[in-house]
Amino acid sequence: MDDAAGPQARSVFGVDPLDEFALLVSDCVWDHCRNLGNIEIEAKIGVLIDRGTQSRLRLPVFTETIVDAKQLNLRFESNMSMAQHRHYNQLLNQAVAFSAQAAPPERITYRHQKEIDSFYDERDPETGHMVHLRVTRDAVTHEIKPGGIVAKKRIADINVFAPNRPFDYRISINTEAPVPAPQEGTEPSFVREKDRLSYTHQNMNIDLTQVILPNKPKEPVHELEVEIRNSADLMQHAYLSRGNSQPGTQEWSPFEDTILVLLNNVRLLIR
Template identity: 40%
Template sequence: MTVQQHATYNQSLNSLVQRTGDPNYPNARIRYEHMRLVDTFYNMPASSGGGKVRVTRDEKTGQIKECVQKVRIADLNVYSPKRKMDWRVSVSVETPAKPPPDSLPPTNTRRKDRLSYSHQAFKIDLTQVTTGPDPAHPQTSHELEIEFADSGELMRCARVRTKGSSGATWSGKEGEAFDELIRVFVNNIRILVRNAG
């Protein structure tokens, strides 16, 4: 994503925050949070279970915000030839992990200047990522992510839907919740791609 696209999304999303913040606005509000974070990645030793661990800290305080082991399950790449952006759906499992020992050197570090927008079941993160071993010559990229705010609720809806498809009885609205969440998720992505600027 280009710097200009990042700025366009920032402006559009901030406008929605203001509009939904009006006391007379009748629907769900969009919440906004600006975070500056540092991700540090580690290859854990076999004695600690192995795998790769990401430690996310608040850049200002150094406080650990999250320590996870992320395993990518699958990707679905969607090409949009008539739009300025393509998109990808990634399914991953993030498992809480113990922080690595202080003696373990990181394999990579990245800084994230993140604008996070939350609306009902979804979270949109607009992030400027800075990486590179040389602080004098950093590499900067811009990312836009939309994700489910509560993966546990998504999985609960999936289990209800699965029971229904195997012949068990389920109420219409309860059984359709998973499909509705996926439909709204994809529509949100399509709207964002259409407005890539």
């Protein structure tokens, strides 16, 4: 090959193909979220467990792939070891220090929060359905945090098996609708304490959390998740690019690009 010829054309057509994996995730987000509000889109790092063997999933594949967890009888376990938690803490702190001199859009900011989540199961008087409420308080002041009372509802999950990595991941689509406080005197069905380190970069939050359960105070759960900070802005981009598009057409827009950035963060974290 003649080096003087310069960089190669991306293909015989002069372009790269669109990222099929990111497009599939984007399609799922669009299909489930286009008529919803108060959307939460997050990716949790963990391991896909085969319920039959109680071991990590094994498949004859060599790259990351989306799997049907229900058909394969899988559960997702988001815990990690204390050593892995410490590794991610050091890695992300280094990223904060490295970005300190960068321009604000590229700078990574950091917050340490301690919170208490109380969960309540109440019946909706209009529908008669049970509603799962979460009340989040500051662990020091015990004041309810702004926007801290929500009804969370799971909409969909995308489970990704990554055979060459120590972790798999699950992209979850939920709604978190603000609701009134539970009735006075109601006892929570479940309580957890969270010690959370939040790293913010552009439209992403990376949360490294230690969760302590009352019945297992000496066995904290360690979680790592990446969340899109402004899902409303994401969906606005989706409506602009997909709302009036013809069936079968595919274009790369800020909507798909944000989904790819979410995937990029997860992929680099689990290496």
